[in-house]
Amino acid sequence: MVAVLTPIEKKPLSFTLPVLAAAGAFAGVFIGTAQGSTLLGVIIGAALIAGLGFLAMEVLGHEQERMVRWAVIAVFAVAGYLFGGLPGLVIGALFGWFFSWFIYWIGEGRYRAHLVPYLTGGQVLWHYTFRVICGAIFVFLITPILVVMPLSFNAEDFFTFTPEMLRFDPEGYSLKHYRDFFTSSEWQQALRNSLLIAPVATLLSVGFGTLAAIGLSQPHVPFRQTIMAILISPMIVPLIISAAGMYFFYSRIGLQGTYLGVVLAHAALGIPFVIITVTATLVGFDRSLTRAASNMGADPVTTFFRVQMPLILPGVISGGLFAFITSFDEVVVVLFVGSANQQTLPWQMFTGLREQISPTILAVATILVAISICLLTTVEMLRRRSERLRGMSPG
Helix, strand or coil: CCCCCCCCCCCCHHHHHHHHHHHHHHHHHHHHHHHCCHHHHHHHHHHHHHHHHHHHHHHHCHHHHHHHHHHHHHHHHHHHHHHHHHHHHHHHHHHHHHHHHHHHHHHCCHHHCCCCCCCCHHHHHHHHHHHHHHHHHHHHHHHHHHHHHHHCCECCCCCCCCHHHHCCCHHHECCHHHHHHHHCHHHHHHHHHHHHHHHHHHHHHHHHHHHHHHHHCCCCCCCHHHHHHHHCHHHHCCHHHHHHHHHHHHHHHCCCCCHHHHHHHHHHHHHHHHHHHHHHHHCCCCCHHHHHHHHCCCCHHHHHHHHHHHHHHHHHHHHHHHHHHHHHHCCHHHHHHCCHHHCCHHHHHHHHHHCCCCCHHHHHHHHHHHHHHHHHHHHHHHHHHHHHHCCCCCC
């Protein structure tokens, strides 16, 4: 059955103007606060956007939409430049683009264009309110990352934006912090330690986690749920408790403060990610393929590598990437289990924040964010490939 979409119809001003005024007031809260008067910002924002809506919908009409939108962008950009210089121009242009689109989106009733016609006004309101809430949560989570990245190019040894940076002055930006990272012996030693620990821990996590997931996927294994809960417990138990337990255990068997101890500790943290991803891949696995391979004379090892592994490989690689990120970014466990010789990159960052405020940390954080983005993009590509292999999405 194909859902019939709601036809677009122009909304009355009694609906359009209050909605536009509310949106303008919401934006005015931020602008007014930045200028020192929240109440004035709310009043001006509500009046401005409502006035623009009346002008666009009643005076000029739909035929002049393109001209109105460009005019609104230009006016907001000029106002932003007058109040905040070049950064204000950019922000003003973005505000102008959004509100020029929002006016017609509300006034022309385009917000219902892709919704089924039987939705009530309250359901439509919740439909978009839910998306606004999700967007606000996303912005809240991503803002610290977006702030750190430009600060890493600060020409000064500050953790704040300098006046030169806010004016987009080239003299306010520099690669000095990245240069310090690549030329400092302490940072390079920490990077080498991380690159020596994380890949080995990942290999152990992938090996043990894949075998555990395959074994626990067999219906005849007793106490499967209990064993699964124990194996993924490092994801559930607070990390400080796991770190303290590993410290006391490793100190008794002589692994505390050794390279092997840190690798095993990180492998224990990465195994749950491999188990979960591989188990999710095995859900859609056709076990008749392995039985067919056995009937053709293949031994279990050949069946695993020639039949089963190619199909679950996206899940294995995804779990390995998660395990690598976990090991590469982990700091709590290595503080308990490691020693000065195993000082990893996150440990060096923690030390830099606690003992000496070094802006090089911002450059390292930006590099780690870029690596994480690349790895998570790879995970998403592998997830889609896995779905195609299992017939859960079109090719």
